[in-house]
Amino acid sequence: MKWRKAVPVLFLASLLAFLGYPWGDQPAQAQSFVPGPSWTCSLDAIGATLTRCALAPTGGDSGTKRFVTDIVAQSTTATAGQFILRTGTGTNCGTGTVSLFPSAATVIRFSAPGNGSAPTVISFRTPLEVPKDSDLCLLGVGTNTVTAQISGYLGF
Amino acid sequence: MRRFALILLGLVLLQTVGQAQTPGVGAWACSADNVSDAANILCIAASPGGQTRYITDVVSQSTTTTGGFFNIVSGASAPADPCSLSAGAGQTLYPNLGIGNAERFIAPPNNIRAAHFRPITPIRVPKGTDICVIGDANGNPVTVQLSGYAAP
Numbered sequence: 001m002k003w004r005k006a007v008p009v010l011f012l013a014s015l016l017a018f019l020g021y022p023w024g025d026q027p028a029q030a031q032s033f034v035p036g037p038s039w040t041c042s043l044d045a046i047g048a049t050l051t052r053c054a055l056a057p058t059g060g061d062s063g064t065k066r067f068v069t070d071i072v073a074q075s076t077t078a079t080a081g082q083f084i085l086r087t088g089t090g091t092n093c094g095t096g097t098v099s100l101f102p103s104a105a106t107v108i109r110f111s112a113p114g115n116g117s118a119p120t121v122i123s124f125r126t127p128l129e130v131p132k133d134s135d136l137c138l139l140g141v142g143t144n145t146v147t148a149q150i151s152g153y154l155g156f
Numbered sequence: 157m158r159r160f161a162l163i164l165l166g167l168v169l170l171q172t173v174g175q176a177q178t179p180g181v182g183a184w185a186c187s188a189d190n191v192s193d194a195a196n197i198l199c200i201a202a203s204p205g206g207q208t209r210y211i212t213d214v215v216s217q218s219t220t221t222t223g224g225f226f227n228i229v230s231g232a233s234a235p236a237d238p239c240s241l242s243a244g245a246g247q248t249l250y251p252n253l254g255i256g257n258a259e260r261f262i263a264p265p266n267n268i269r270a271a272h273f274r275p276i277t278p279i280r281v282p283k284g285t286d287i288c289v290i291g292d293a294n295g296n297p298v299t300v301q302l303s304g305y306a307a308p
Binding site for chain 2: 079080082099101102103104105109110111113114117118119120121122123124125126127128129
């Protein structure tokens with residue numbers, strides 16, 4: 001009789017585990033503000049060469065896309081630089097290159113302020129979507145090179 | 157046993173709701189680059205599904221070291237004349253001062269941080285209309301990136 005009572009409990013526990021219930025041992029995930037696994041990449045002192053920040057998701061994350069939620073950019077000098085985010089494949093997004101931010105431009109547009117003032121900080125309400133199987137790259141400017149940190153999550 | 161079945165049903169429904177909030181559904185983004193005069197430059201056409209677009213992010217920057225003014229407008233969808241305001245369907249969105257008013261909000265110079273407006277209440281775009289950017293007529297073109305979502 002006791003076993004019969006235990007069956008629903010065991011079934012419920014199995015179902016909760018299947019649905020990903022955290023069981024209290026994953027507090028960081030429970031407090032996450034993003035709907036998927038998070039990622040961050042950073043680039044330092046990027047000049048006028050398109051440079052990869054993050055590869056397209058692979059392995060267990062294959063099939064997902066990167067969503068960009070936050071961008072922080074600053075010049076490495078007292079003079080502002082500018083940047084653009086682009087996507088593509090191959091070496092440093094050199095194949096099938098498509099602009100992401102701003103999407104209509106092909107050259108640097110948004111400011112990375114001089115390092116005597118606050119950086120550009122952008123946190124999107126609607127995240128930017130990196131095309132599936134594409135890497136994420138940044139193009140800066142010579143001399144007043146750009147340091148940037150980009151973060152987001154993986155999703156479908 | 158009936159209570160147990162209800163709990164199971166509730167859990168399944170919760171999981172279904174979670175999936176309905178999958179990121180990226182209905183999301184859109186567009187950009188208008190180096191908009192240099194008072195022309196309507198198309199950023200994105202009306203939602204093909206007949207849905208209403210909502211703007212959640214406006215990032216703007218001048219392409220020069222002097223700030224440039226801009227407006228975001230919507231208007232009738234016509235390929236040869238995006239955001240046609242003459243068709244009576246157009247309206248200004250940001251700022252919403254009415255058609256014919258001068259550009260008022262500034263895209264900062266390209267040596268200071270970009271302006272990012274992320275309204276708590278998204279800007280509603282009239283259904284079936286394009287979204288365009290009107291730039292600066294004073295020689296300081298603007299680059300604008302918009303993003304948001306579309307919903308019924």
